[in-house]
Amino acid sequence: MSDGDLGLSASVAIALGGMIGGGIYAVLGVVAGITMAATWAAFLLAGVVAVCAGYSYNALNALSDQRGGSVTFVQCYVGNSTLAGMVGWTLLFGYVGSMAMYAFAFAEFSVALGLPGSVAGLPTRPAVSVLAVAAFVALNLLGARTTGVAENVLVGLKLAILLAFGVLGLVYALEYGGAPLEFGVGRLATVGPIVAAAVSFVAFQGWQLLFYDQASIEDPVETIRTAVYISIPVAVLVYVLVGVVTVNLAPEALESHPHVALKDAASTMMSPYGLASAGAVALSVSALFSTGSAINATLFSAAHFAKGMLTDDLLPDDIGDADADGAPGRTVLLLGVVTAAFSAVGSLGAITSFASLSFIVVFGAMSYLAFRQRDAGEVSPLPPAVGAAGSALFFPLMLFNLYEREPNTFYTVLVVAAAVVAVELLYFERGYLEREIEQIERSANR
Numbered sequence: 001m002s003d004g005d006l007g008l009s010a011s012v013a014i015a016l017g018g019m020i021g022g023g024i025y026a027v028l029g030v031v032a033g034i035t036m037a038a039t040w041a042a043f044l045l046a047g048v049v050a051v052c053a054g055y056s057y058n059a060l061n062a063l064s065d066q067r068g069g070s071v072t073f074v075q076c077y078v079g080n081s082t083l084a085g086m087v088g089w090t091l092l093f094g095y096v097g098s099m100a101m102y103a104f105a106f107a108e109f110s111v112a113l114g115l116p117g118s119v120a121g122l123p124t125r126p127a128v129s130v131l132a133v134a135a136f137v138a139l140n141l142l143g144a145r146t147t148g149v150a151e152n153v154l155v156g157l158k159l160a161i162l163l164a165f166g167v168l169g170l171v172y173a174l175e176y177g178g179a180p181l182e183f184g185v186g187r188l189a190t191v192g193p194i195v196a197a198a199v200s201f202v203a204f205q206g207w208q209l210l211f212y213d214q215a216s217i218e219d220p221v222e223t224i225r226t227a228v229y230i231s232i233p234v235a236v237l238v239y240v241l242v243g244v245v246t247v248n249l250a251p252e253a254l255e256s257h258p259h260v261a262l263k264d265a266a267s268t269m270m271s272p273y274g275l276a277s278a279g280a281v282a283l284s285v286s287a288l289f290s291t292g293s294a295i296n297a298t299l300f301s302a303a304h305f306a307k308g309m310l311t312d313d314l315l316p317d318d319i320g321d322a323d324a325d326g327a328p329g330r331t332v333l334l335l336g337v338v339t340a341a342f343s344a345v346g347s348l349g350a351i352t353s354f355a356s357l358s359f360i361v362v363f364g365a366m367s368y369l370a371f372r373q374r375d376a377g378e379v380s381p382l383p384p385a386v387g388a389a390g391s392a393l394f395f396p397l398m399l400f401n402l403y404e405r406e407p408n409t410f411y412t413v414l415v416v417a418a419a420v421v422a423v424e425l426l427y428f429e430r431g432y433l434e435r436e437i438e439q440i441e442r443s444a445n446r
């Protein structure tokens with residue numbers, strides 16, 4: 001792709017494609033399980049923090065002489081390769097968690113469409129998740145990717161389907177529901193919507209992929225700025241609309257099988273037209289398409305992001321070849337294997353929480369970096385302050401939610417995080433450690 005190929009519409013499509021579709025199908029059930037009728041408030045709050053993080057990214061990008069994303073910003077404004085590498089590793093774990101989340105939802109909707117729930121006494125869901133990841137790993141190894149025009153069309157279709165779902169759902173609720181819409185106003189004074197907002201944060205991370213493809217974007221600073229400010233509010237609108245409709249039309253489904261409650265809501269809203277089954281099938285097929293394309297797009301972006309880190313010596317050479325034409329094959333395979341394992345053994349709540357934690361850390365750090373630049377140029381201190389404060393609030397609430405709801409996952413996350421940090425420090429500070437060891441050996445030999 002040559003310089004300046006992508007304009008504003010394509011950039012908005014990329015940003016929305018990273019948020020709309022896979023995210024809502026995967027996280028809605030988890031979020032609604034925490035705060036039910038106030039689900040809309042959780043999405044709104046998460047969207048506010050995401051917009052503030054987006055402002056921070058745009059501010060850092062405008063001030064920097066280098067074009068890039070989180071890792072570049074840390075290198076530029078902090079000058080610490082260890083911190084830059086740790087931010088990059090955290091993002092990669094977030095991408096893995098996102099793909100595992102999409103693969104989980106893909107399998108759930110596959111079962112909802114008619115696949116048996118178990119075969120020979122073994123659950124089908126983990127196997128389907130693994131097979132889905134394997135299929136998209138194979139596609140990426142073959143070099144398949146969506147063209148810019150096709151991406152615009154596909155994102156438009158996903159957006160249209162979800163908007164139609166929301167509008168028809170509201171029509172049904174107002175005309176046939178027989179009861180006023182529930183908005184969970186009584187829950188707004190509790191911590192539930194804030195915890196749910198933190199859990200849903202992973203559904204708002206797709207826009208930052210734009211910062212890693214700036215060489216292909218016309219007038220990247222201004223185009224990305226505008227695309228971010230368009231895409232995040234649109235995603236918030238869709239999530240709020242879908243959340244209100246699903247909570248009001250399928251409350252029992254959210255209790256019994258929350259991961260595919262959208263299907264039940266679609267069936268309910270189409271029942272007056274005699275199309276209940278068709279509505280459920282159409283929504284499920286849309287979910288398969290959306291979550292599948294989300295796996296493919298995230299794997300493609302994550303592999304190229306990792307390639308950039310390999311070039312900067314921020315990942316071991318064994319991970320992949322930085323000089324490879326396109327995404328390094330070993331990198332794609334490694335990301336796929338870790339994603340498949342994660343999707344097979346993790347619960348959707350745990351996977352979603354893990355991915356959201358990763359992006360909360362990175363987005364909060366970038367907001368803090370932008371706040372530090374408040375005296376430079378025209379950087380307003382308020383949005384970065386809100387982004388950093390929101391992330392700082394989300395992080396402990398996320399951990400507390402994991403501890404309360406899935407204590408085993410909570411301890412697993414702590415152990416994994418500690419192990420990852422230890423490996424990162426050993427890798428990035430290996431030169432310092434080698435010098436210290438040599439000094440100790442020389443002292444011992446005297």
